Amino acid sequence: MVTLNRVKTEEFVGLKPAWCPGCGNFGILNAVNRALVELELEPWQVLLVSGIGQAGKLPHYTRGNVFNSLHGRPIPVAVAAKMANPELTVIAVSGDGDAYGEGGNHFLHAMRRNHDITYLVHDNQVYALTKGQASPTSDPGFVTKTTPEGAVTPLNPIAVAIVAGATFVARSFAGDIDHLSSMIKAGISHKGFALIDVLQPCVTFNHQNTYKWYRERVYKLESGYDPADRNAACAKALEWGDRIPIGVIYRREGEPTFEDRLVALKKGPPVKQALDPRRAESLLAEFM
Amino acid sequence: MAVKRPVDVNFMIGGEAGQGVQSVGVLLGKVFARGGFHVFADQDYESRIRGGHNFMRVRTSSRKTEAVSETVDMLLAINKETIDLHQPELASSGVIIYDGDTIKDVKSNGFLFSVPMARLAQEKTGDKLMSNTVALGAALRLVGYDMALMDGLLRDHFGGDVGEANVKAAHAGYDYAAQNFRTEFPHRLEPIGAARMFLTGNEAIALGAIAAGCKFIAAYPMTPATPILEYLATKAKDMDILVVQPEDEIAAINMALGASFAGLRAMTATSGSGFCLMVEGLGLAGVTETPCVIVNGQRPGPAVGLPTRTEQGDLAFVVHAACGDFPRAVLAPATIEDAFWVTVKAFNLAERYQVPVIILTDHYLAGSYATVDKFDMSRVTIDRGMVYAAAPGGDGYKRHKVTVNGISPRAFPGQKEVLVATDSDEHDEAGHLTESAEERRAQVQKRQRKAFELKHHGITPPELRGPKRADLTLIGWGSTYGAIKEAVELLLREGKSANWLHLNELWPFPAEPVADILCDAKESFVVESNASGQLAQIIRAETGKAVEGKILRYDGRPITPAYIVDHLRKESCCYGNVK
Incomplete structure (x- = not known):
């Protein structure tokens, strides 16, 4: 597979991961690299912006331009970098706490604005880097050190994303690299905000939602499923339990992106424009 | 005539x-x-x-x-x-x-x-x-x-x-x-x-930003800084500026950093409470060495305070805000004309030293109008600092390379064969996270060297105005310039002996020149729109010298020449008061 491509997998070998052996993050890393290779993107063309958590380390373990930002803040950094240089392929990377907890407000509004970035959320339903507390997506009743009586109602990121105005909403599974890399490719290729929520087993702190647990439940969306049907997508988004759908749950094509609406981008990437103070000269007359 | x-x-x-x-x-x-x-x-x-x-x-x-x-x-x-x-x-x-x-x-x-x-x-x-x-x-x-x-x-x-x-x-x-x-x-x-031109402090800042080549502003509306965002929005099309009103101030500063990292001159503008929300982002600018200009138009705090009134109550906060040690600059325009030039300088300092620069105005300066001579754009210089030129054959680029003066050449993402990496975690020279004690020391020391450079080469030392030796020395900062100037003129007309030190570049604090001036002062007063004399505290901390006299105002109204002179009549030795 790799040899068919102009860009080689070896170009995406970064630092040695510090993840636990067997961590779902390895599958996500492999899928990201495979997607970038298959899209023939070179590392310098890609900007990976991450938050804090084990997911936030992913950009260091592949190769590309990297901005590892604060907890919950990859989206604002990523969308602004995209505006500044729309030629970059911008991928934001978060965990479930980063995306849906600390960064919830950015998550909501970035989807509404339809920035042209891909948002990869490693959703392991637990805070792992801080050693095992409940997350916004922990299943109800999930017992942790901070939720001895069990976690409360979880946030449904897929449903929230569809309602908030995201134009590409997908779910995949870290244990299925073929499926996940195809979702990441579709997300990057999508013009607009693409959310990919990745079911990711945490082998150390989540003994409930394990590889086995997910494998018994996930199923690929049937061929007749129409992701353009928003009502059907909302219904599909609510499916969680014995059966969990994976695939592109909702997709709306042709929606103007945030960048499309920016007048300042009509003349090409702002980073390529020369700076000239004399241009401001014309503004002074209105103050006289 | x-x-x-x-x-x-x-x-x-x-x-x-x-x-x-x-x-x-x-x-x-x-x-x-x-x-x-x-x-x-x-x-x-x-x-x-x-x-x-x-x-x-x-x-x-x-x-x-x-x-x-x-x-x-x-x-x-x-x-x-x-x-x-x-x-x-x-x-x-x-x-x-x-x-x-x-x-x-x-x-x-x-x-x-x-x-x-x-x-x-x-x-x-x-x-x-x-x-x-x-x-x-x-x-x-x-x-x-x-x-x-x-x-x-x-x-x-x-x-x-x-x-x-x-x-x-x-x-x-x-x-x-x-x-x-x-x-x-x-x-x-x-x-x-x-x-002459007639404009507000906010408009002077916005014009200064455009002249300086600012191409990105993200700001959440908050009095008194909102007109900066509004003005830049009206010029977005003609001046090619990316203008974003994001979901909150946290997004605003993080967006400014994203745009700056990608290669643009970027800013945000807010007031004290909004700045509070930006503080973690300020630290991110510090550790990732991402240039950024942040306008804090102060109003009386804490919290919501008096939304449409004025105060200089955030000085002590902004010079120390965020966890950890990192260099920053704090500039406080003295007049509306100064607001233009300070803004130009802010963008240059931000990129030259790769630090966040805070422009501290207040409701009074931001919303007041003054006449100025037409800004001379030929005097505006744009200094983007050290920009990396890729060496042919491979990407040996290290965003946080350790250098003698602490400043590492900047590259921007999207350059063939060059990878730019940075991290809010402590990082190695290449920008990847590290827990090595040796790397940590090297990066902390590198950032501290930038603080030294900024203090000694970036900040212009303040000048004493009036005679070198006088019975009374007034010390002010930021928007109180006009009031103090006129108060000193009143004193001189009354035959008093007075001089005056005004600071518009406050951090890193120019400790040595200020200490020298204070050595010669007989009786000194700070003049500040806050309740605790925050400049006096900084002077004490940075120079070891105490300014005993304090003319303070914290009712949300601007300090006027008469306000200053009235206080001196009651408190200064110049008027026969005994201490």
Whole structure:
């Protein structure tokens, strides 16, 4: 597979991961690299912006331009970098706490604005880097050190994303690299905000939602499923339990992106424009 | 032009929110600016959309003036409350212009001049809304001003039929005053020279940002900084600026950092509470060495405080805000003209030292208007600092390379064969996270070296104004410049011995020059709009020297020359007070 491509997998070998052996993050890393290779993107063309958590380390373990930002803040950094240089392929990377907890407000509004970035959320339903507390997506009743009586109602990121105005909403599974890399490719290729929520087993702190647990439940969306049907997508988004759908749950094509609406981008990437103070000269007359 | 007697006339316009107080004030200021006068105008308004009491003071002088005067020579009262509230400020020769048809039962010790503004507006233009313009015409007649300048301004400002109607309304007021004002107003204002610019501190900052090549602003609306975002939004198309109103201040600063990392000059603007939300992002700028300009237009805090009032209460906060050690610069424009040049410098410092730069203004400076000489764009320099030139054959690029002065060449993502990486975690030279003690020491020391460079090569040391040795030394920072300057002039006219130190570049604190000046001071006072004397605290911490005297104001109103002198009369040895 790799040899068919102009860009080689070896170009995406970064630092040695510090993840636990067997961590779902390895599958996500492999899928990201495979997607970038298959899209023939070179590392310098890609900007990976991450938050804090084990997911936030992913950009260091592949190769590309990297901005590892604060907890919950990859989206604002990523969308602004995209505006500044729309030629970059911008991928934001978060965990479930980063995306849906600390960064919830950015998550909501970035989807509404339809920035042209891909948002990869490693959703392991637990805070792992801080050693095992409940997350916004922990299943109800999930017992942790901070939720001895069990976690409360979880946030449904897929449903929230569809309602908030995201134009590409997908779910995949870290244990299925073929499926996940195809979702990441579709997300990057999508013009607009693409959310990919990745079911990711945490082998150390989540003994409930394990590889086995997910494998018994996930199923690929049937061929007749129409992701353009928003009502059907909302219904599909609510499916969680014995059966969990994976695939592109909702997709709306042709929606103007945030960048499309920016007048300042009509003349090409702002980073390529020369700076000239004399241009401001014309503004002074209105103050006289 | 013949030498004329100096003039200094203070107009006040008062009314409810929504009655056009600001538009009348701005037109009045602008028409005098067109005649070459120095004008300073401040606004006083409440945190509401309609009603309440608003006023604007427009001080017009033949000499450069950068402070408000508390004595009103002419009061344009749009409502009765204005007359009731501002009687005490009226000069003995002062005049109140009002509409006696609509404002009844007026009692005043001052000279009342009723102009049937609404009736004249209706008669001459068919639109009662022009009544404020009638008042403007009457006011200009009293000071004997050139109506041709007013006609031109109204046509430029409103344009078309609306402009012509306003010209008619202004002339109606002018003619009415000519026929009915039977006494002599003691002040004459005849044009004295070429037109000047007339703008607010916020507008000066926004213009400075555009001149400096700022291409990105993300800001969440908050008084008094909102007009910066609004102005840049109106120029986004012509000046190619990315303007974003994000979901909150946290997004605003993080967006500015994303844009800056990608290669643009970027800024955000807020007030104290919004800055509080930005503090983690400030630290991110520090550790990732991402240049960024942050405007904090201060208002009285803590928390929401007094939203439409002024204070200098965030100084101690902004110089220390965020966890950990990292260099930053804090600049505080002294005047509206200075706001332009400080902003230009802020962008240069940010990129040269790869640090966040905070511009500390306040409601008073941000929202006040002043005349300035037209900004000379040929004096604006853009210094983008050390930019990385890729060596052929491979990406040995290290974003956080350890260097002698701590500054690492900057590259931007999207350059072939170059990978740019940075991290909010402590990182190695290449920008990847590390827990190595050795790497940590190297990066901390590198950032500390930048702080040293910034302090000794970036910050311009303040100058002592006036005689080197004096009985009294006043020390101020930021927007109190005009008030202190005028207070010192008053002291000198009274035969007192006084000098004055003003800081507009506050951090890294220029400790050595300030310490030297304080060594020579006999009696010193800080003048600050806050409750604790925050500059005095910083001076103590940075120089070991105590400034005993403090002239403080924290009621949300601006410090005026009279406020300073009144305090000195009660507290200074110069006035025979014993300590």
